[in-house]
Amino acid sequence: MKAFTYRIDERLALAFPQLEAAEELFALIESDRPHIESFIDVMAETKTLADEKNFIKMKLHGYADGTDYLFFILSEQTICGCIDIHNVDKKIGKGEIGYWLHSSFTKRGIISKSVQAVCSLAFDTFGFNKLLICVDIENDPSNRVAQRCGFTLTSTEPQDALLYGKLRDMNHYTLLKEQFKKGFDE
Known part of the structure; x- marks a missing residue:
């Protein structure tokens, strides 16, 4: 994929989204719909x-x-998922991180590394002060990602x-x- 990328490590990068990648991204979603849609029902709206x-x-x-702010997650130059910052409040400098990963790429630390990279971009480049991750209480892998990346559980909302x-x-x-900066200073 030829796009502006933000290198995470030797294998992983975040890529600025390009319309030319729509076919590759759609094929990825189609190949793993049950996994991706298990906690993201808006994917059901992406039918074509x-x-x-x-x-x-x-x-x-x-x-x-x-x-x-949407980024494609690349593993070895292949799209394996997406991560974004949405619900941005520019006045307060906050936004919510969302992500999904194809099931064949799970359990490799890809999402945790991607979340950390997006946090770095958000705080250092985009001028954010606060980031949120909202996770279904039954989505154990995503709850672990938030905790591993230094996020604090502030509430459970029924x-x-x-x-x-x-x-x-x-x-x-x-x-x-x-908190993010302090984590790097220690």
């Missing part, structure tokens, strides 16, 4: 290649407006999200810029 292109266009507009028509309890994790 045109839907994927429209999603990327929407995220690119959000990037231009400073309200949304019936806080709707997943396939059912209200779900969510854990809310927070990381402040000062």
Whole structure:
């Protein structure tokens, strides 16, 4: 994939989203829909290649407006998932991190490294002060990612999200810029 990338390590990078990658990204989603949709029901709205292109266009507009930051996660130059900062509040300098990873790439630390890289970009480049991760209480891998990346569980909110028509309890994790910087200084 030819795109601007932010290198995480020798294998991993975050890539700025490009419309030309829509077909590759859509094929990735299609090949692992049950896994990806288990906690992300909006993926069910991505039914065609045109839907994927429209999603990327929407995220690119959000990037231009400073309200949304999407990155493709690359492993050995192959897209294996996505990570973004959404629900951005520019006044406060906060946003929410969301991510998904193809099941064939799980249990390798890819998401944890990607979250740490996005935190670094958010705090050092985009001027954020606070990042959130909201996770379904039953999504054990994502709860572990938030904890491993230094986020603090600030609340468990009952019936806080709707997943396939059912209200779900969510854990809310927070990381402040000062906490992130302190973690690197120690």
